[in-house]
Amino acid sequence: MIVAIIVLLFAMLLLGVPIYISLILSTFLSLIFFTDIDSMVAVQRIFGGIDKFVLMALPFFILAANAMDVGGLSRRILNFARALVGHLYGGMxxxxxxAAMFFGALSGSSPATVIAIGRIMYPELLKQGYPKKFASGLIIQSGAVSLVIPPSITIILYASATNTSVSSLFLGGLGAGVFFGTFLLLYIYLYSRFKKFPRGERSSSREIYKAIKEASWSLAVPLIIIGGISFGIFTPTEAAGVSAIYAIFVGMFVYKEITWKKLFQLSLDSAKTSAQVMILVAAASALGWVLTIGQAPHMLAGFVAETFTSPWAFLIFLNLSLLLIGMFVDSTIALIVIAPLILSSATTLGIDPIHLGIVMVVNLAIGTFTPPFGLNIFVANSITRLKMIEMLPGLMQFFWITFVALLIITFIPIITMLLPTIVYGS
Known part of the structure; x- marks a missing residue:
């Protein structure tokens, strides 16, 4: 049954059937041909997959991300980043x-980060003499950190699928995300220095002060979200609502770039994006339930018990598997279907669910820009106008450096677990 479901799913995907329809059809056909369960139960499971309080945060964070982009918050974040590091080797x-790290802490969306940052910075990078392959690879991978740094939509989905604390996952993602981004910054600096990429002019104290002042309203968003959750002021769902209202207020009344007409349009766009995410979550949840009744978790647990006696060996296997899956499957689907299946096996080996979740999220973040089907590649195509073969050298350059960062996060759990331990105890 399990093999038949997987073959059926991939066959439909290869035929170009929309992802959510492939998931739903796989669920219904599996129940009809391989079980005695009434197929209408699948409808209940589809709705049950999104009937979770934690998922209420998704539409709010999506609305907040769109409001930040339209309201000019992303542009001021870019100016702030340029004032800080623009004078270094490879400053741009x-x-x-x-800027991608800061915007990731505002939006929680990888494609949104690529669009918001890329359409401003890619022309600037080319203007300053950066090679197209390096500039395109940098832009495409820049959104990956958004999946790790809270408020990450992917982290919320993992929490929903595994009943793990969103607050603890956000703190774990903060530590791992800052490390992930800083590791890339170090690489960019060293590589730029070796290649003698251009340095910008050092910003004056007045320019730095101006950039900080203009970006201060934008930079307050992650402080509100993380601080509010950590100190128990509000739940992650309430934090999402607060961040959306705050972003709209700043865009309309402080920066004055959101008109009532733009507010209506960004609300409509947010509703469409939310619907796309929710239908994927619902369909993937139903398929995950079918795999569960097909004894997939027990089969996987048996395989893990027979094959792996060390948590490190299991994590290596998990990393390689997820990187491969991420090349072909959307991270939303992979997370919702796979996370519940491997959770019990991982905890049996002594792997903390928080650490497991962040390792999975980092894997799937890398998958967003890994050829041939990484989502960010297609999102960035409207910006770079380059063919896949032209972008491939730059993409693989950043793939390998992010893979090293993944291994460090995987095998040094304190990077992920330090903040949750400090705030909530062991």
Whole structure:
């Protein structure tokens, strides 16, 4: 049954059937041909997959991300990043990565980060003499950190699928995300220095002060989200609502770039994006339930018990598997289907669910820009106008350096677990 479901799913995907329809059809056909369960139960499971309080945060964070982009918050974040690091070797490239980290902490969306940062910075990178392959690879991978740094939509989905604390996962993602981004910044600096990429002019104290002042309203968003959750002021779902209202208020009344017409349009766009995410979550949850009743978790647990006696060996296997899956499957689907299946096996080996979740999220973050089907590649195509073969050298350059960062996060759990331990105890 399990093999038939997987073959059926991939066959439909290869035929170009929309992802959510492939998931739903696989669920219904599996129940009809391999079980005695009434197929209408699948409808209940589809709705049950999104009937979770934690998922209420998703539409709010998506609305907040769109409001930040339309309201000019992302542009001021870029100016702030350029003022900080623009004078260093590869300063424009470092500013791009720095801005992606900050914007990731605002939006929680990888494609949104690529669009918001890329359409401003890619022309600037080319203007300053950066090679197209390096500039395109930098822009495409820049969104990956958004999946790790809270408020990450992917982390919320993992929490929903595994009933793990969103607050603890956010703190774990903060530590891992800052390390991930800083590791890339170090690489960009060293590589730029070796290649003698251009340095920008050092910003004056007045320019730095102006950039900080203009970006202060934008930089307050992650402080509100992480601080509010950590100190128990509000839940992650309430934090999402607060961040959306705050972003709209700043865009309309402080920066005055959001008109009522733009507010209506960004609300409509947010509703469409939320619907796309929710239908994927619902369909993937139903398929995950079918795999569960097909004894997939027990089969996987048996395989793990027979094959792996060390948590490190299991994590290596998990990393390689997820990197491969991430090349072909959307991270949302992979996370919702796979996370519940491997959770019990991982905890049996002594792997903390928080650490497991962040390792999975980092894997799937890398998958967003890994050829041939990484989502960010297609999102960035409207910016770079380059063919896959032209982008491939730059993409693989950043793939290998992020893979090293993944291994460090995997095998040094304190990077992930330090903040949750400090705030919530062991």
């Amino acid at each position: 490239a470092m500013a791009t990565q720095t």
